[in-house]
Amino acid sequence: MACVVALLAAGCSAHATEAGPEITAGPDGVSISIPVQVTVGGMPAGDQVRVWARTYDRRGQLWESSGEFVTDGVGRVDVSTAPSTGGTYTGVDPHGLFWSMRLPENEQAPYPLMDADDVVVLLGVDRAGTTVARTTLRRVVREPAGQVLPIAEAGLVGDLYLPPGAGMWPGVLLLGGAEGGRPDPAYAALLASQGYVVFGLAYFGVPGLPTTLARIPLEYGLSAARWLAERPEVSGDRIGVVGTAKGAEYGLVLASTEPSRFAAVVAHVPSDLVWPGLGGPAGTQTSSWTRGGADVPFLRSLPARGASSAAPNQAIRSADAYERAVATASRWRLAVARIPVEQITAPVLFTSGDADGMWPSTAQAQRALETITEAGNPYGSALLDFPGAGHLVGGVPDLPTTRTAIPYGPVTIESGGDPATTAAAVRNTFSATVELLRKAMPRGRG
Incomplete structure (x- = not known):
């Protein structure tokens, strides 16, 4: 019983x-x-x-x-x-x-x-x-003891991410792309958790800043870099910059303009050329960036095939428009619009996917690295290119990569790539980004 x-x-x-x-x-x-x-x-x-x-x-x-x-x-x-x-x-x-x-x-x-x-x-x-x-x-994603401080001072808008604990850490300026607004908070928080003071800088698309990505002053980004380096939490007077797509273009222009300010540059799916701004009046093209109030020279873009007839939810591949613009431009126009990356006095990590549907990031990154290499490349710059990967190769590992079409204004852009390949690329680029920052900016040094 x-x-x-x-x-x-x-x-x-x-x-x-x-x-x-x-x-x-x-x-x-x-x-x-x-x-x-x-x-x-x-x-x-x-x-x-x-x-x-x-x-x-x-x-x-x-x-x-x-x-x-x-x-x-x-x-x-x-x-x-x-x-x-x-x-x-x-x-x-x-x-x-x-x-x-x-x-x-x-x-x-x-x-x-x-x-x-x-x-x-x-x-x-x-x-x-x-x-x-x-x-x-x-x-x-964010260490529980870390902090996020909204910033709206000195004419700057963004968020400052602090690692957990007390002390001083190297500073990193984070620049998002054509989506605008504040940069990806998950990416900023994850980089901060690795031991960096990360300033996610908004440069358009929030109150107090330009509404579109057009004629953004270089002085704004350089002011943000100086402001970050002067923060009491930041060690050294040189910072890193991590940018994605148009943010990578901006970062490369900034680091080329004031090389002494930057100790490391990470350019996810970058451009070697300055392209027109986005979101301006139809039929007009201005530079994405200005210096001293004047347009930074740029290469005029061409319309993407099928953009005018695409259905609202039909994704278009815009990379071919950039490819055709380069193929049909004169050598003089290409030279004028080229970002002088050889002036950067820091290691540059380029990352790209050769199936990028938004723009030809692999060709653009290769040209930029070739320029640096031909100039002597004493800083150990490198390119991580991922065959079969799409536009979204930088960011937070192990998030979904099945989103291959991105709404942008009235159209939807195909980001391209195989999701599994793109996911593997993200894991690799995150590790390589942290490795470069650690080598270039050891804690307690500039």
Whole structure:
């Protein structure tokens, strides 16, 4: 009788002491830049299971992914080593459940995707259409002890991200691209967590600044660099600059204009040329940048094929317009519009994807590096180019890369690239960015 009571208390089954289905994920609560392991156990051997992941973006929209797996001889699946045979990705990919998350077809992805907070992922395993186990995984973007200070002073607008703890750290100026507004808060917070004071500088698209990306003064960016270097939290009088796309163009022009201010330059999907501003009156072209109130010389762009007839949600590839503009320009016009990157007295890391649909970042980065190399390249500049990757190769690792079309004004631009390849590129560029900053700006030195 005592045995019967004990079995009832245990769940009315002689097998109650055996481990049931479970899914585990870890390490939990660490930086999103650190790889995690997802494991399923307690299943029948050789069983077909579906492992899924879900999270929410800053708009509250649900992103989902999944992989199909067969359990091994002891009823386990290690997602890091087991091949997925279906779902949102296939093959062996420890990061597959994260980069392959996607929205329903009728929902738009925000930019940036996440705020500077933790990313909480719900993970589950289904067997025969029924969820048999769940768990959660918290991935840290901003260190809890870090700070974010909104900045609106000295004519500057942005946010200052401080690492946790007391002391002085190297400073990094972060420049976003043609989306405008404040730069990606998740990227800024993650860079700050690596031991940098990061100033995410808005240069258009917020109150008090130009509404469009046209005729932005170089003096504004240089003033931000000086302001950052003079902050009491910042060590040394030279800072790093990290820019993406048009922000990379801006960063290269700034570092070429006042080389002594910059100790390191990271240019994600950059340009070697100054291009026209964006969002101005139809039929007119002005420079993206000014110096002393005058336009910085630029190369006139051409219209993208199909832009005028594209449906509202039809993505167009704008990279060919930039390619045709270069191919048809005279040598003189190219020389006038060229950014004098050989004047930069710091290491430059260029990153690019050769399937970039927005502009030809690989060709542009290659030309810029060739210019630096021909000038002697004593600072160890380099290019990380990723065949098959798209425009979004810089930023926060392990966020979804399935968003390949980006709304921009009245049109939608194709960012290009294979999502898995682009995701791998992001992981590589983040590691390389941190490595360059650490080498060029060791803590406590300028």
